[in-house]
Amino acid sequence: MIRLTAPIAREELLKLHAGDRVSLSGVIYTARDAAHGRLCAALDRGEALPVNLCNQVIFYAGPTPAPEGKPVGAIGPTTSVRMDAYTPKLLRYGVSGLIGKGDRTPAVCDALQECGAVYFAAIGGCAAYMSACIQSCDVVAYDDLGTESIKRLVVKDLPLTVACDAHGGNAYRDGMNAYLETSRKD
Amino acid sequence: MHNLSLIHLRDVTRAVKELCIEACTHLPGQVCSLLEKARQEEPFPPARETLELICRNAKIAAETGIPICQDTGMAVVFAYLGQDVHLTGGLLEDAVNEGVRQGYTEGYLRKSVVGDPVRRGNTGDNTPAILHIRIVPGNQLRLVVSPKGFGSENMSRVAMLAPAQGLEGVKQFVLDAVKQAGSNPCPPMMLGVGIGGDFEQVATLAKEALVFSQPHPDPWYRALEKELLDSVNRLGIGPQGFGGQTTALSLHIRTAPTHIAGLPVAVNVGCHVTRHAERVLTGQPCTLAAKEGNR
Numbered sequence: 001m002i003r004l005t006a007p008i009a010r011e012e013l014l015k016l017h018a019g020d021r022v023s024l025s026g027v028i029y030t031a032r033d034a035a036h037g038r039l040c041a042a043l044d045r046g047e048a049l050p051v052n053l054c055n056q057v058i059f060y061a062g063p064t065p066a067p068e069g070k071p072v073g074a075i076g077p078t079t080s081v082r083m084d085a086y087t088p089k090l091l092r093y094g095v096s097g098l099i100g101k102g103d104r105t106p107a108v109c110d111a112l113q114e115c116g117a118v119y120f121a122a123i124g125g126c127a128a129y130m131s132a133c134i135q136s137c138d139v140v141a142y143d144d145l146g147t148e149s150i151k152r153l154v155v156k157d158l159p160l161t162v163a164c165d166a167h168g169g170n171a172y173r174d175g176m177n178a179y180l181e182t183s184r185k186d
Numbered sequence: 187m188h189n190l191s192l193i194h195l196r197d198v199t200r201a202v203k204e205l206c207i208e209a210c211t212h213l214p215g216q217v218c219s220l221l222e223k224a225r226q227e228e229p230f231p232p233a234r235e236t237l238e239l240i241c242r243n244a245k246i247a248a249e250t251g252i253p254i255c256q257d258t259g260m261a262v263v264f265a266y267l268g269q270d271v272h273l274t275g276g277l278l279e280d281a282v283n284e285g286v287r288q289g290y291t292e293g294y295l296r297k298s299v300v301g302d303p304v305r306r307g308n309t310g311d312n313t314p315a316i317l318h319i320r321i322v323p324g325n326q327l328r329l330v331v332s333p334k335g336f337g338s339e340n341m342s343r344v345a346m347l348a349p350a351q352g353l354e355g356v357k358q359f360v361l362d363a364v365k366q367a368g369s370n371p372c373p374p375m376m377l378g379v380g381i382g383g384d385f386e387q388v389a390t391l392a393k394e395a396l397v398f399s400q401p402h403p404d405p406w407y408r409a410l411e412k413e414l415l416d417s418v419n420r421l422g423i424g425p426q427g428f429g430g431q432t433t434a435l436s437l438h439i440r441t442a443p444t445h446i447a448g449l450p451v452a453v454n455v456g457c458h459v460t461r462h463a464e465r466v467l468t469g470q471p472c473t474l475a476a477k478e479g480n481r
């Protein structure tokens with residue numbers, strides 16, 4: 001288990017390899033479909049983003065409302081591939097880490113290598129468990145989007161897997177092949 | 187012949203509200219057992235670890251009341267309305283939507299519905315529900331609420347096969363749908379397969395096959411369910427797509443008669459958070475005269 005603190009230094013990111021288990025603490029930002037649309041539209045217009053996301057980690061997540069006394073309700077990753085149309089642009093802008101679930105398209109994997117960035121997978125559907133990893137949650141942009149607004153999260157020990165690393169490694173491809181190999185031996 | 191019964195729609199609203207909250211926080215016992223069994227039988231260590239965390243998460247949700255998954259879905263509601271029931275106090279559809287509104291607001295569930303599919307805009311209360319009304323014998327109203335997340339819904343497929351494609355075509359289509367879904371729908375998946383009917387009926391059959399996860403009454407189709415589930419679990423996708431034996435926890439089929447020219451097939455992909463909660467409302471006995479007078 002590799003312990004990391006976000007924002008994650010670029011040289012730390014380059015040391016990670018597909019399949020590594022990571023425990024992440026520190027500051028990350030949520031953004032999903034609608035926020036991605038707005039962020040990329042702002043970049044296209046040459047405008048500054050409402051939050052500086054350079055060298056930051058984005059978590060594709062839209063939590064449930066916080067019950068009284070809790071920073072957030074249930075929280076977990078949404079399907080990453082829906083962000084793929086936007087991701088290369090955000091990586092070239094300077095985002096350095098992504099957290100979601102599910103494999104990415106080749107264009108995203110190429111952009112990760114080009115930019116020295118990493119895509120982490122969180123377990124989908126473990127949102128009651130992950131809720132306890134969130135220490136604070138504050139809306140910092142696009143409040144009108146409700147659950148899809150950009151939120152600044154302080155997290156502790158968020159369990160992640162390096163899914164696509166900065167060197168072309170892919171834990172979906174490798175994991176499936178490793179399993180199929182062991183099952184053929186049986 | 188049943189006695190008539192009178193059901194007030196405020197009771198429908200209350201039931202739907204409570205069922206939304208219950209479904210989002212309590213995974214059905216059947217799904218918990220399937221997960222537990224998969225965890226014990228999974229030979230690939232990383233996959234077993236993932237299944238362990240998934241089982242632990244379901245327990246935490248039930249204990250704390252925090253939803254199992256942050257995607258508390260669109261509320262799919264099945265209303266099995268006995269034909270000897272008289273509903274009073276408004277419209278059934280309004281009562282169901284009011285229940286969804288209250289459940290998602292008071293239960294701190296996520297509002298994930300946009301009012302317009304193209305121009306978007308969150309409705310703010312997770313309404314409207316997807317409501318299926320079925321008239322059945324009897325004088326009770328059975329309500330089933332099944333919140334459906336879209337990570338898995340997006341991976342669902344419908345095809346209008348030609349009769350010549352036959353059984354092999356059906357099998358191939360199901361396997362292709364699962365392969366295309368891959369790591370996206372939070373595997374381990376649960377799968378509902380509809381075969382027959384027409385374009386819209388086949389999708390509903392698949393949805394019911396998924397939500398109710400009951401073996402087909404015909405042994406020939408039960409054998410096909412098992413064969414397809416085994417094939418799916420040989421693909422190696424595994425929990426979360428990182429490899430393993432457990433790609434799907436269950437696969438069930440529902441069938442209906444179809445046209446001489448057609449062989450519709452649908453696969454409704456569900457995730458390991460395939461949830462539903464149900465309740466039967468019995469209402470007050472009433473006579474025909476009281477029913478008339480109530481208008």
Ligand code: SF4
Binds near residue numbers: 077124126370459
């Ligand atoms: S696919 Fe299921 S488990 Fe995954 S995020 Fe959606 S509702 Fe949750």
